[in-house]
Amino acid sequence: MTTHEELPVAVAGPQADALRAAxxxxxxxxxxxxxxxxAIPGIAWASFDAAQLDRSADAVAALxxxxxxPEVGIHRALKADGTPGGPAVVARRPAETGKPTVLLYAHHDVQPPGDPALWNSEPFIAVERDGRLYGRGAADDKAGIMVHMAASAAVAEVLGKDFGLGVTLFIEGEEEAGSPTFRAFLEEHQAELAADVIVVADSSNWKVGIPALTTSLRGLVDGVIEVRVLDHAVHSGMFGGPVLDAPTLLARLISTFHDEKGNVAIAGLVSTDETDVDMPEADFRADASVLDGVTLAGEGSLTSRIWTKPALSIIGIDAPSIAVASNTLLPVAGAKFSLRIAPGQDPATAMEAVRAHVEANAPFGAQVTFTPGEMGNPFAVDMDSPAARTMMGALAQAWGTESVGTGIGGSIPFIAELVEIYPEAQILVTGVEDPDSRAHSANESLxxxxxxxxxxxxxxxxxxxNAGA
Structure with missing residues (x-):
């Protein structure tokens, strides 16, 4: 944990007081x-009304x-199939000579609301209750948009003509759909979006009352494993015994992915146990809704298990459902895996490690086919950079308590693209969420x-x- 006393004060004296007042x-x-x-249900998925997404972009541009x-526009890049991507808002206030530029990122599209019966109030009507604001996008990530808008407005008001910092708003419109045109958009608008510091407001704080700067994100690789044992299905009574069906052999293969303690057992994956903070097991079990009696998997601190170690899950299986099951030896079964990789791990190397493990552990000589899927790089912040130290100081000032650096177990693949296209920029990942925000779930709140x-x-x-920190 990094203490308040060890950090520089971002802004001192009357100016800090004036910013707080503003x-x-x-x-x-x-x-x-x-x-x-x-109140605007802007969802970038093809099955939802695209007019609402345009309405959302228009509202942000108007703000x-x-x-x-002085410069505000709504832009789109093309997807691989030639269709337009989601509308992104870019607004620029160019820097005065000698001043740096900061790029402020958030996204205006939201997740679908899901089952309305699971919500305690209408998902697209913001409701205040017990100190929280409930509604889809209230935390993820329309609050991020308003942090950028309100913060830049407060600084402009307090500094007046002395505010020469360049500020660029980049409010994406398809993040919840996987940012399919993000790379193309950056390439088309590379000069327009160039900045010395990039602030991505799409993450979470440690807990209510303790602010955090996200120090790391795990990367992601996924793919499909298919196990085939027969040329065609046969009667389980006539042939069962000498031949094990494909789902059984697939289960045996999947069981080799973890050791007896639940650690990922694939050779060649990066894994570290270096985190500054940990969480009580009871808190994790409550946040993750772990059932009583279920033992947690893996070794080391809980935070390392979700931030700096790999995690492998099976997220889909192809086999007949119980409703249509018959007494048949199934010839083929498949599974999709999702592997979160630790900071420092090359995604291509991780993918090949999974392939090698699958091929080496084919049960009973079954034919195993490995089809690689998506790959996303992990990310780690240079916590000694001037921007990171200044941000940690600003968080501590605003909250009046120690700020901490925390990892995130999930992935934000476009961060790696920002790093690649703007290698000299200092990237900060901040956010307004907390462990009870329930982003993507019913009753999302801020x-x-x-x-x-x-x-x-x-x-x-x-x-x-602006002052040259």
Missing amino acids: VDASFASTLATLKELV ATAAGF HIEEFRKAVLAEALLLAAL
Whole structure:
């Protein structure tokens, strides 16, 4: 854990007080605008109304124009099949001579609401309840948009003509659909989006009351494994015994992916147990909804098991359902695996490690086919960079407590593309979520006071960057 005392103060004295006052004075309006954004069901999936996604982009562009950004546009890149991607809003305030530029990223598209019966209130009507704001996108990631808008507005108000920092807003419109045109969009707008510091507001804090800068993200590789034992299905009574069916052999193969303690048992994967913070097992079990009696898998700290070690899951199986099962030896069965890889792991090397393991562990000589799928790089922040240290100081100032660096077990694949295209930029991954935000689930919510502090922390960061931090 990095302590408040070890970090530089982002902005000191009357200027810090003025920024806090500006954020507080406009916060009711900031929250009201967030509620308006939540009311727009902009979903980038093909099965949903594309007009609502356009409406969402228009609303964000209007906010940027009202905030005084001189250059505001809505752009799309083409997907691999030639169809247009989701609408992204780009708004720019060019830097004055000698000043750096910061790129502020968030996304305006949201997850589908899912089963409405699971929500305690309408998903697209923002409702305040017990200090939280409920609604789809309230936390992920329309709050990120409003952090950027409100923070830059507060700094512009306090600094006035002294605000020469370049600020570019990049509000994506297809993140929840996998960002299919993100790379093409960056390549088309590379100069327009270039920045010295990139702030990605799409992550989480450690817990309510303790702010965090995301220090690492696991990468992802996936693929499909097929096991074949017969040329065609045969009667289980006539031939069962000497021949094991494909689902049974697939299960035996899957069982080799973990050792007896639940650690991933594939040779050649990066795994470390280096984390600054840990969490009580009871908290993890509650957050993950682990049933009583189920033993947690793996060794080492809980945070290392979800941040800096690999995790392999089977996310789909092809076999007949119970409803249509017959007394037949099945000739073929398949499974899709999803492997989260630790920071420092090359995705292509991890993919080949899984392939080698599968081929070496083919049960009973079964024919095994390995089909590689998607690959995404992990990410690690240089916590000694000036931007990271300034951000940690800003978080500590805004919350009035120690800030921490935390990993995230999930993946944000486009981060690797930002690193590749802007290798000199310092990238910061921040967020407004907390362990109870339930992003992607029913009853998604935002802790309102944590949201206020996130706005102040980013305002402090922008003011510090403007001053040359």
